Amino acid sequence: MEMRAVYAACLAELMEKDKHVVVLDADLGKASGTLGLRAKFPEQSFDCGVAEQDMASIAAGLSSYGFKPWIESFTPFATRRICDQVAISIVYAKRNVKIVGTDPGIAAELNGGTHMSMEDIGVMRSIPGIVIFEPVDEVQLRAAMPVLNDYDGPVYVRLFRKELPKVFEEGYKFDLFKADTIKEGKDLTIFVSGMLTADVVTAAKQLAEEGVDAEIVNVHTIKPIDRETVVASARKTGTVLTVENHNVIGGLQSAVLEALAEEKIPVVAVGVQDRFGEVGKLPYLREVTGLTVENIIAGAKKALSLK
Amino acid sequence: MSYDLKEVCKDIRCDIMTCIGHLGVGHIGGCLSVVEALAVLYFKEMNIDPKNPKMEGRDRFICSKGHAGPAVYATLANRGYFDKKELLTLNQGGTNLPSHCDMNRTVGIDMTTGSLGQGFSCAVGVALGSKLEKDGATIYAMIGDGESQEGQIWEAAMFAAAKKLDNLIAFTDYNKQQIDGTVAEVNDIAPLAEKWAAFGWNVIDVEDGNDIEQVEKAVEHAKLGRDSGKPTMIILNTLKGCGVKWIEDLGSGNHNCPVSEEQAEAAIREIRGED
Incomplete structure (x- = not known):
């Protein structure tokens, strides 16, 4: 299964259980696999258009109202482009927002150099207090999603979109803070x-x-x-x-x-x-x-x- | 309970002078220009409870021009959120009253702001949250005119209109001055009312944003737009440094300037009409 499909399916489960789990896209719902959530969860799934900065700060505002927002874009636009919004609106303000960057590094393939973040971990790692998670395969991603959602604070998730070979066996136990x-x-x-x-x-x-x-x-x-x-x-x-x-x-x-x-x-x-x-x-x-x-x-x- | 808003404005202005004068420096100009709007919101219009600052369904105010923090703190202290003595800790190490608004430090502050443009998007997110919760709250936001040069302001403007956030009432503190000179010289934002209208907002242009009656009337009028399907922008034509002649006369030089305790005391006499 593609990683984005696993991601979207996990989100759907979380949204079903909790109406405060919301998803915000910046015109990449199709790419992130989350476009399908709009029809099922019209009050929990929003498109901000091509406005990543706005998306990040809107998510911070929603978080202050008790929502648990997940925001998404390609890795360079979820990190270096909105570094200040992530740093100030989200992390400095202690907002519970999950930031998902898709197609990290060379995974951006045909989108090329402009869309290929080689520095996103460095950018995010220097922001005090943020958590950075990068899944290996669908088994780990599936195990991690509810844990990330329950973690009360900002997390950057570095997500490969397509299918990845399985490394972990079903039944794998995930601990966010344990390698x-x-x-x-x-x-x-x-x-x-x-x-x-x-x-x-x-x-x-x-x-x-x-x-x-x-x-x-x-x-x-x-x-x-x-x-x-x-x-x-x-x-x-x-x-x-x-x-x-x-x-x-x-x-x-x-x-x-x-x-x-x-x-x-x-x-x-x-x-x-x-x-x-x-x-x-x-x-x-x-x-x-x-x-x-x-x-x-x-x-x-x-x-x-x-x- | 109703308040004498003109007297409230004097109290807020005096407390701004006291805390910035005590510190010796601060964003005095842009604090003094927003006093009438703060007085109308916190002493008349907003559904809030200073004894229960996290009350569910309360109206919220987000000061996106976060450097007006001291004006908001003076307002909150006068409204009873915390002891006025705390105002003297402004910007001292370990204070709960930092130069720019911080929701994690100050009782009554609803959003952390300071990096210009961001607070406005946050306010839009808050307004969306209130709509989703269907709690009937009104979300107020204040942006600066210089801040309106940030692209993020217009991203947020577009989203708020597209999502029909008619529970959002924003103000522009159009005092026409910014750090490097007049807004017109630096990077003109005019015609401002036309811009907001073009972005799909109700627009109320207040000739004198430092006239309490005009501001009251504008907010009352804005609240009528509650079911219009459009957010509302109230453009307050204000005077940066309003209420203290020598600060007004500094023009763009009053954005962040030294204020001695003696100057603050003289300014307080001026505000009280005792000179």
Whole structure:
């Protein structure tokens, strides 16, 4: 199932149960999969038109009236474009608004460089107190949605729209503030979030064939990062690789480095090397940004060599 | 209970002078220009209870020009939301009365504002919320004329009209001055009434927004538009710094300027007509 379809179905369940759960789009209801909610929930689903700033502050106003708004746009327009509205109307004012950015990083594909956020985690991570969550697959997203809705505060959700390979099994238990160790290992730790998690699992299998036992930790919540799990795993294995569909500046690597600042543990990153995106399909974009299974394996070996 | 609104305006102006004079600096001009609107709202029109500031279904006021915080605080203190002595803590470290309005710090403040343009969209969200709850509240908002140069104001204007938020009554404090000069010089917003009408709003143009009777009449008139399917904009042609001659004369220089305690005391005598 496409991630946006799972997202919309979960929202529908939440809206059905609670009339204070509302959804606001900025002319991307179709893209986000939420357009269908309008007919069923006309008093809980609104389109603000192409006016993301207005959408963010309207949501803050609704929140002050007891509503639980979810707002949506493509990642660059849900973050860097409305950074001040998110920072002031929503987070500074302590409003309970969920901000969903779709098609993060290279996932924007044919929309190209203008629509491709390589910096959204960095932008949002620097706003005090906001929570940042990036789901791996539909199982995790489904488990997370009610938890996010119940969390009384602002959360940025970095959502891949299309289908993603399943990493988690049905019955998976989700804790918003606890990273998930997907595979235990002893030689190195790979920290990863979002769409590249399945690639890390693939890479780890190939590494295993070469006798390398990698631990995989899914940091689904990048802020606040689960410092305890991150530090414990890094100490156990002694070397670290971070893998992210984001600029290596400001994203997962930065968050992991901050958590490990007092540890003498090497950290190698596979991520976008401080460049903008460009137009193309995922296989091409993976190649030009280095987000490939081969690069993950090479990064893991580099991390091992630094041990 | 009815109040003598002219006396209320004097009290609010004096308290603005006292708290900014005590601090030594502040957004004095844009505080003094909105006093009549605040007096009419908090002492006559709004369904509020200072003893129950979070009362459900209450009318709300969102000061999108958040730098007029001291004027709102003086109004709230006079209306009994908190002790007037607290006004002297304005902008001191740890205060509940920061320069710009903060809903999490100040009793009676309904929205955090200060980054211009945003409070108005928030007010639109509040008005939408009230419509959804069907609680019959009226949502009031105050924007600045310089603030009207923000694109977000017009995004919100469009949305409010499109969603028929006739429970929203907004004011523009059209004092014609902003930080760098006159609004006309910096980036003219005229013709203002025509702009709001074109955006689908009822528009009431008040010749003198510092004349209490004219403001009262405008708000009464605006409330008649409750079922018109349109939000209402009341354009208040005001004087920045109104009530204190030397501050008025500073023009755009009065946006955020030093005020000594002696100047504040003299201004209070002027406001009270004791000179």
